[in-house]
Amino acid sequence: MPGTYAGKLLRVNLSTGEIKKEEIPEELLRKFIGGRGLASKYLFDELDPTVDPLSPDNKLIFVTGPLTGTPAPTGGRYMVVTKGPLTGTIACSNSGGFWGAELKKAGYDMIIVEGKAESPVYISIKDDQVEIKDASNLWGLTTHEVTDRLIEEVGDKTARVACIGPAGENLVKFACVINDKHRAAGRTGVGAVMGSKNLKAIVVKGTGKVEAPNPEEFKEVIKEKIDKIRKNPVTGEGLPKLGTKVLDNIINANGLYPTRNFQTGVFEWTHEVCGEALVEKGYLQRNKACYACPIGCGRYTKLPNGREGEGPEYETGWAFGAVCGVKDLIAIVEANFLCNELGLDTISTGVTIACAMELYERGFIPKEDLAKGPELLFGSSEAIVYYTRAIAYRQGFGDKLAEGSYRLASMYGHPEYSMSVKRQELPAYDPRGAQGHALEYATSNRGGCHVRGYMISPEILGVPEKLDTQQVEGKAQWVKAFQDVTAVIDSAGVCLFSSFALDINDYTDLLKSATGFDYTVEEVLKCGERIWNLERLFNLKAGIKPEEDTLPKRFLEEPLPEGPQKGATVKLSQLLPEYYKVRGWTENGIPTEEKLKELSLA
Amino acid sequence: MPPFFQVMKVKVKLFTLLRLEFGVSEVELEFEKEPVSLKEVLHELSKRFGEKFLSKLVENENLKVGTIILKNGKNVLELDGINTLVQDGDELSLFPPGGGG
Numbered sequence: 001m002p003g004t005y006a007g008k009l010l011r012v013n014l015s016t017g018e019i020k021k022e023e024i025p026e027e028l029l030r031k032f033i034g035g036r037g038l039a040s041k042y043l044f045d046e047l048d049p050t051v052d053p054l055s056p057d058n059k060l061i062f063v064t065g066p067l068t069g070t071p072a073p074t075g076g077r078y079m080v081v082t083k084g085p086l087t088g089t090i091a092c093s094n095s096g097g098f099w100g101a102e103l104k105k106a107g108y109d110m111i112i113v114e115g116k117a118e119s120p121v122y123i124s125i126k127d128d129q130v131e132i133k134d135a136s137n138l139w140g141l142t143t144h145e146v147t148d149r150l151i152e153e154v155g156d157k158t159a160r161v162a163c164i165g166p167a168g169e170n171l172v173k174f175a176c177v178i179n180d181k182h183r184a185a186g187r188t189g190v191g192a193v194m195g196s197k198n199l200k201a202i203v204v205k206g207t208g209k210v211e212a213p214n215p216e217e218f219k220e221v222i223k224e225k226i227d228k229i230r231k232n233p234v235t236g237e238g239l240p241k242l243g244t245k246v247l248d249n250i251i252n253a254n255g256l257y258p259t260r261n262f263q264t265g266v267f268e269w270t271h272e273v274c275g276e277a278l279v280e281k282g283y284l285q286r287n288k289a290c291y292a293c294p295i296g297c298g299r300y301t302k303l304p305n306g307r308e309g310e311g312p313e314y315e316t317g318w319a320f321g322a323v324c325g326v327k328d329l330i331a332i333v334e335a336n337f338l339c340n341e342l343g344l345d346t347i348s349t350g351v352t353i354a355c356a357m358e359l360y361e362r363g364f365i366p367k368e369d370l371a372k373g374p375e376l377l378f379g380s381s382e383a384i385v386y387y388t389r390a391i392a393y394r395q396g397f398g399d400k401l402a403e404g405s406y407r408l409a410s411m412y413g414h415p416e417y418s419m420s421v422k423r424q425e426l427p428a429y430d431p432r433g434a435q436g437h438a439l440e441y442a443t444s445n446r447g448g449c450h451v452r453g454y455m456i457s458p459e460i461l462g463v464p465e466k467l468d469t470q471q472v473e474g475k476a477q478w479v480k481a482f483q484d485v486t487a488v489i490d491s492a493g494v495c496l497f498s499s500f501a502l503d504i505n506d507y508t509d510l511l512k513s514a515t516g517f518d519y520t521v522e523e524v525l526k527c528g529e530r531i532w533n534l535e536r537l538f539n540l541k542a543g544i545k546p547e548e549d550t551l552p553k554r555f556l557e558e559p560l561p562e563g564p565q566k567g568a569t570v571k572l573s574q575l576l577p578e579y580y581k582v583r584g585w586t587e588n589g590i591p592t593e594e595k596l597k598e599l600s601l602a
Numbered sequence: 603m604p605p606f607f608q609v610m611k612v613k614v615k616l617f618t619l620l621r622l623e624f625g626v627s628e629v630e631l632e633f634e635k636e637p638v639s640l641k642e643v644l645h646e647l648s649k650r651f652g653e654k655f656l657s658k659l660v661e662n663e664n665l666k667v668g669t670i671i672l673k674n675g676k677n678v679l680e681l682d683g684i685n686t687l688v689q690d691g692d693e694l695s696l697f698p699p700g701g702g703g
Contacts, residue, residue: 564675
């Protein structure tokens with residue numbers, strides 16, 4: 001088996017209790033790299049894309065890349081791939097921490113979970129010993145509790161746990177998988193799929209080695225890349241010192257910091273809730289780094305009331321802050337902690353509450369529907385904390401919120417107030433403030449998402465070069481390139497943040513040295529494009545129509561009302577046709593036979 | 603100084619690492635000529651806060667990749683970069699390279 005791959009997958013059928021170990025064909029590894037790409041290929045080949053995501057017929061894949069578990073910088077990533085219950089698209093959610101590296105060391109590139117257990121179970125993996133065990137006494141526990149209990153149960157403090165909280169058990173459409181207590185495979189509702197299978201957790205201990213074909217050469221390549229990351233001002237200083245919350249003021253000052261359910265792009269209380277405030281108010285305790293990460297962007301925070309944990313990240317701080325109009329940093333951090341403990345995606349939780357606030361303030365949600373919960377008013381710190389908990393347990397109005405903003409707003413007859421794409425809530429950048437990023441939102445294969453082609457980097461941050469935010473020409477090429485490279489990064493098993501310092505040449509160096517494949521940059525980029533197109537094919541077969549490559553009406557019709565980009569709307573009618581062309585798809589957004597042949601997908 | 607010349611004032615807001623390391627979030631600078639270049643403004647700030655201040659933003663006499671400087675909300679890279687002219691009443695926002703997601 002080439003290099004740093006384990007070469008094996010674990011297939012666990014929870015309906016029958018059967019556990020199998022299978023070889024992974026080398027040809028697939030080379031063509032799909034690993035991680036997101038490899039799992040998408042298996043899902044595409046094995047799953048009927050029209051399957052109900054929460055039925056036993058869906059499959060849930062935990063997957064690592066060839067760089068996962070190696071000393072390559074940020075090589076701690078794993079992904080959860082399935083058909084998502086929030087979007088109905090292919091779902092792929094990515095997490096750091098230490099769990100992924102442990103799985104690789106146990107000797108597996110991925111786990112394919114099938115069927116549904118009759119009663120709650122967990123999977124225990126210790127190298128080649130794999131067991132399905134009873135989890136009846138763990139059902140209902142928070143992610144922190146279940147992690148502690150399982151580590152105690154397996155009697156090894158160095159074992160790693162990925163699990164769901166009550167939100168996943170209760171099939172909240174945007175429940176996440178939490179590993180190592182604080183790290184989340186956050187988006188697309190992968191935790192609900194895990195809950196639907198009655199699978200509470202996977203505990204892993206691996207004692208194997210992950211070795212490259214030429215360890216000395218691999219070491220040299222890694223050294224060079226770590227050096228680049230350390231010397232880069234973003235990954236060497238900005239992210240380590242302030243974490244992702246370095247962005248609050250940057251995005252607000254540029255006028256695309258979504259406020260009050262994206263009604264405007266400037267939040268007047270940013271100074272109260274920004275990354276600088278987190279430090280100045282004394283809540284930040286220290287940095288936290290994931291496996292093999294020289295950046296260490298994670299925050300460990302302690303509130304004056306003694307509550308402590310990881311976060312908040314930029315997205316989370318915003319999802320309970322500006323987009324809900326909340327300026328109370330304590331309540332924001334508390335809602336963050338609750339999401340981690342209960343197993344909720346912070347972005348979708350916050351943006352769904354923000355949507356409900358707008359619907360309530362406009363009079364579309366009657367007060368009696370709130371089941372005696374606090375009023376859903378923008379700025380209410382009580383509401384964000386109360387409803388976060390209510391969502392996880394589907395209590396009172398939380399039961400409706402648990403369906404996500406799109407289904408909620410549709411229930412009340414106003415889907416236009418759901419700030420989502422393909423039913424997934426949008427993250428912390430108003431698309432009117434960056435045309436390329438808007439196109440990225442509209443075309444993301446997993447619905448509203450910023451990490452499938454992070455155009456904020458060139459459009460706002462000026463990395464690798466500064467692009468005009470409102471310019472339309474050339475943006476489609478940029479988006480395609482970013483989407484393809486991101487697919488490579490996710491498949492390799494490294495963190496997207498490494499790409500502030502590394503480029504496709506660096507990733508090719510790392511992949512070549514790790515796997516022993518004589519990859520060229522062109523071949524690696526082709527892999528990225530292949531993965532993107534495969535995901536697109538899955539979605540088309542799942543019944544996701546190209547007409548869904550769009551944005552909420554607000555962004556297309558209502559100009560940004562204030563700030564430096566006042567007056568801007570998204571010029572999607574110009575961006576999208578160009579994108580389809582650049583992708584080599586028909587003008588209706590379907591990959592052509594010719595393109596599929598070129599990518600060996602037909 | 604020519605007769606009737608009024609002092610030009612520029613407001614500079616400091617963010618992220620600058621705010622944390624130098625402990626100041628806003629500075630008002632005065633110049634005895636108008637306009638001045640952004641480069642001159644940065645050197646003036648450097649006189650006040652030390653060379654380290656400049657090194658957060660500038661490399662080889664140019665803005666570092668990822669440095670964001672907004673003049674009245676507009677990125678100076680879309681204007682004239684480090685040579686962008688600054689006039690009385692302008693507001694500058696300074697961010698050393700940062701990122702995330």
